[in-house]
Amino acid sequence: MKRTPYFYLVLFIAKLTRRLLLMLGRNATNFPGELAIWLCKSFIGRMPKPEKVVCITGTNGKTTVANLVEDVLDRTGADFYCNRNGSNVYSGVASLLISNSDWRGRPTKKLAVFELDERSSNLILPYMRPDLMLCTNIFRDSYKRNAHPEFILDFLNKYIPDGVPMILNADDMMCSGLKPGNPRTYFSIAKQPGDGGGSRNIVQDVPACPKCGGELEWDFRRYHHIGRAVCKECGFASPRAEYTVTELTGTDMQADVRGRTCRFPLANSAYINVYNSLAAIALLCELGLTPETIAGALGSIGISATRYMEEEANGRKAILHLAKGQNPVACSRAFENIRDYPGKKAVILFLDDFFDAQHTVENISWLYDADFEFLADQSVVQLIAAGTRHWDVYLRLLLAGVPAEKIDHMPNTDGAAEALRTEEPDSVFILYDVYTISLAEDTQRLVMERLKKEAAKNAD
Amino acid sequence: MRIEVLFPEYCSLFGDLFNVKYLQDCLPEAERIDVSLRDEPELKGEGLVYLGPMSERTQERVIKKLMPYRDRIRELIDSGTAFLLTGNAMEVLGSYIQCEDGSRIEGLGLLPVYAKRKMMRRHNSVFLGDWNGGEVTGFKSQFTMAWPMEGAKGLFTVKKGVGLNKKCPYEGLRVNNLFATYLQGPILPLNPCFAKSLLEAMGAPGVKLAFEEEAVEAYRARTADFHAKVR
Ligand SMILES: [Zn+2]
Numbered sequence: 001m002k003r004t005p006y007f008y009l010v011l012f013i014a015k016l017t018r019r020l021l022l023m024l025g026r027n028a029t030n031f032p033g034e035l036a037i038w039l040c041k042s043f044i045g046r047m048p049k050p051e052k053v054v055c056i057t058g059t060n061g062k063t064t065v066a067n068l069v070e071d072v073l074d075r076t077g078a079d080f081y082c083n084r085n086g087s088n089v090y091s092g093v094a095s096l097l098i099s100n101s102d103w104r105g106r107p108t109k110k111l112a113v114f115e116l117d118e119r120s121s122n123l124i125l126p127y128m129r130p131d132l133m134l135c136t137n138i139f140r141d142s143y144k145r146n147a148h149p150e151f152i153l154d155f156l157n158k159y160i161p162d163g164v165p166m167i168l169n170a171d172d173m174m175c176s177g178l179k180p181g182n183p184r185t186y187f188s189i190a191k192q193p194g195d196g197g198g199s200r201n202i203v204q205d206v207p208a209c210p211k212c213g214g215e216l217e218w219d220f221r222r223y224h225h226i227g228r229a230v231c232k233e234c235g236f237a238s239p240r241a242e243y244t245v246t247e248l249t250g251t252d253m254q255a256d257v258r259g260r261t262c263r264f265p266l267a268n269s270a271y272i273n274v275y276n277s278l279a280a281i282a283l284l285c286e287l288g289l290t291p292e293t294i295a296g297a298l299g300s301i302g303i304s305a306t307r308y309m310e311e312e313a314n315g316r317k318a319i320l321h322l323a324k325g326q327n328p329v330a331c332s333r334a335f336e337n338i339r340d341y342p343g344k345k346a347v348i349l350f351l352d353d354f355f356d357a358q359h360t361v362e363n364i365s366w367l368y369d370a371d372f373e374f375l376a377d378q379s380v381v382q383l384i385a386a387g388t389r390h391w392d393v394y395l396r397l398l399l400a401g402v403p404a405e406k407i408d409h410m411p412n413t414d415g416a417a418e419a420l421r422t423e424e425p426d427s428v429f430i431l432y433d434v435y436t437i438s439l440a441e442d443t444q445r446l447v448m449e450r451l452k453k454e455a456a457k458n459a460d
Numbered sequence: 461m462r463i464e465v466l467f468p469e470y471c472s473l474f475g476d477l478f479n480v481k482y483l484q485d486c487l488p489e490a491e492r493i494d495v496s497l498r499d500e501p502e503l504k505g506e507g508l509v510y511l512g513p514m515s516e517r518t519q520e521r522v523i524k525k526l527m528p529y530r531d532r533i534r535e536l537i538d539s540g541t542a543f544l545l546t547g548n549a550m551e552v553l554g555s556y557i558q559c560e561d562g563s564r565i566e567g568l569g570l571l572p573v574y575a576k577r578k579m580m581r582r583h584n585s586v587f588l589g590d591w592n593g594g595e596v597t598g599f600k601s602q603f604t605m606a607w608p609m610e611g612a613k614g615l616f617t618v619k620k621g622v623g624l625n626k627k628c629p630y631e632g633l634r635v636n637n638l639f640a641t642y643l644q645g646p647i648l649p650l651n652p653c654f655a656k657s658l659l660e661a662m663g664a665p666g667v668k669l670a671f672e673e674e675a676v677e678a679y680r681a682r683t684a685d686f687h688a689k690v691r
Binding site (some may be wrong): 140143144145147148150204207213215328359360363364365366367368369388389391392394395398399404 | 473475476516599
């Protein structure tokens, strides 16, 4: 697209605004870009791009994958920038293009890595053609924003440009079918001990063959529609992957990388984290890094500090676990992780939508798509639901089969830590949403204090 | 007592199948029949027929599937068989769906209603309405708005939120024991009074609901919140 004098004026104004905001100590991750787009609708299209643009999208895991990719690039001294801590919507992307360019808009770095919200792809992809595009998976997400997965799939198919090389999840029949005409590379986790054939989840977004509607025969179904299957009617099957995890231990994984056997360290062996690491590895390899370089860099990185944090006192833990509200699949994954975590567990649930809780009545339908049934396990000794919708969460837990005597519930989130029965659990999970991180951290501190007191009492 | 669930593998986008699960919890002896879109419906006419919300492409497949059963469904509605249709399932039995490009998808023509679809305009709202002297709470999240046609009878009177369309004074449609509403998700566990009415229509009056006291408490807290926060 042509760069008119008006475009340069807009760029100048946006850059000046950014300078001013930074001088005033204000946040400049969104506003300069928002202003530029407001003044010039095609701003992203007119802005010069770095030599290589990588976009990471998908329902779940895109932030973690983007963070991993960026951490590895950081440690290998790559010349790049990314939208970490920034916004993954179009104003954030425009702001980044502005901040990583000189006064004439020329990029100051060679590579850009963008985490891209699926719902913003229509505002970005037509104006910024990626050189490589990764999609982690496609699941149902917020009903309000994402409607249903078929809508998101159609949306991505419409706005991802033809010909862009794709990196896709081979174990997700919806994701692997994205942009069927584009060149593609797949990643997969081979069948592992314990991978079964039946679905234990409420949400099943690929109920039949995506091509013909025929019955699928599952080799294994790991969770929801993640697994490998073949259609009994038309033979449509999960694709073979170029990047396949073959073996998992608690601390590392063995993978077949385009025919070579390699090992990579793992911070966390829950499947969602393995998929995230694997997606990042596939992307980095496609960018030209060697598996050895990637493995070396991964060794020094934990999983993103804001997503999973634990503290320990006398062998007992208080664990913060992200469970994105309004996202039934992300919550189901969290619930299953908790069930499978060793020892006796107590769980504090902060599930309310932070904004809705203040201004309206949250659409809580999603509670009935999330597998609370995982929490009806013997090893879960106490559940504490705190927040505006606590009665609704309580009812959902009862319907999931959790005995009433295991549940405490209250409107006030401050009371959650106090309600904990400290004698029983080996670990206390605190589930929170991205917007309630400070509440979760405060609660974690209170829980730790109580666990320490309990330990001191027992020592006396 | 039979609960026939039409195409559950496709027609539950917002936790809707829990309506059926809840009825099963209330009626442990009821028989649940799940009919796959690959199979043929039974439509025996006892108990309940349930259809939940679905994607736009699925809507067309479901209409095609049910078209040969149109007369049978009409017979069941006329003779008072209970139906529960949630979300855009109403459109399947309605007159037609008008798409953005001006094309029309013909429905079964059994309900006096038509819908207009706008894929880039998702409507989200919260709802409070009158039902049978009590109140019903719910949530809407949809691409369509609906317009009632001659002879239509509303289900819930709008108190807060949006009815079939922004000007319509009521939400949903009722024909005999057929209850159709755009309210999505688990409307039965969330609305004990409505669940009781449905059970009565199914031929199970006076049944105690599963976790009735707790469901009523949750409902009361939510309704109070609606009155306090929603204009
Ligand atoms: Zn097939």
